[in-house]
Amino acid sequence: MSEEGLRGVVVCHGPLASGFIAAAEHISGVSGALTPVSNSGCDRALIEQRIAEAIGDGPAVVFVDMPSGSCMFAAMQTFRSRPAVKVVTGVNLAMLVDFVFHRQLPLAEAAERAVKAGMAAIKVP
Numbered sequence: 001m002s003e004e005g006l007r008g009v010v011v012c013h014g015p016l017a018s019g020f021i022a023a024a025e026h027i028s029g030v031s032g033a034l035t036p037v038s039n040s041g042c043d044r045a046l047i048e049q050r051i052a053e054a055i056g057d058g059p060a061v062v063f064v065d066m067p068s069g070s071c072m073f074a075a076m077q078t079f080r081s082r083p084a085v086k087v088v089t090g091v092n093l094a095m096l097v098d099f100v101f102h103r104q105l106p107l108a109e110a111a112e113r114a115v116k117a118g119m120a121a122i123k124v125p
Contacts, residue, residue: 005103006110008034009054010091011047011075012065015040024096033100039070047074052082059084059107061099061114063091086111094121 010017017036025031035054039047051062051074062079064072067089075087088095088111095118102113 004033006099006105006107007055007058007060008096008099008103009037009051009060009062010034010096011037011039011051011062011071012091013039013069013071016065020091020093020096023093024100027093028097028100030100033103034096037071039074044070044074044077047071048078051075051078055082055085061085061107061111062087063096063099063114064089065091088115088118090118092118092121094118 010020012020015038017038021034021036024034037050037054047070062075062085064075064087066072072089079085079087084107086107095114098117099110099114102110105113
């Protein structure tokens, strides 16, 4: 793991990943912890390439917008060959904000914590 912590990669349909990241950076004040990947204008092989490039060489948590579809399938294909990568589906703003403040945790713990934060944020008031 780098001095800065785990890398977060946000993979979504269209421009959604960039929007999530902009909002998370605005709320947290932390920039550079998350990298957007869009499936716009590409096939599955190109999405896989974009994800692999965004992850780089270190450990990472890949946040995907939906638990099915091209983004998730591409992330899972990339994940299969990269044991230092965890994939989390159903990304939301709360989990990304929590993640940027806890990137020093071990990979599995950071992914599980992000899921719990995201789930806790879903409520019917």
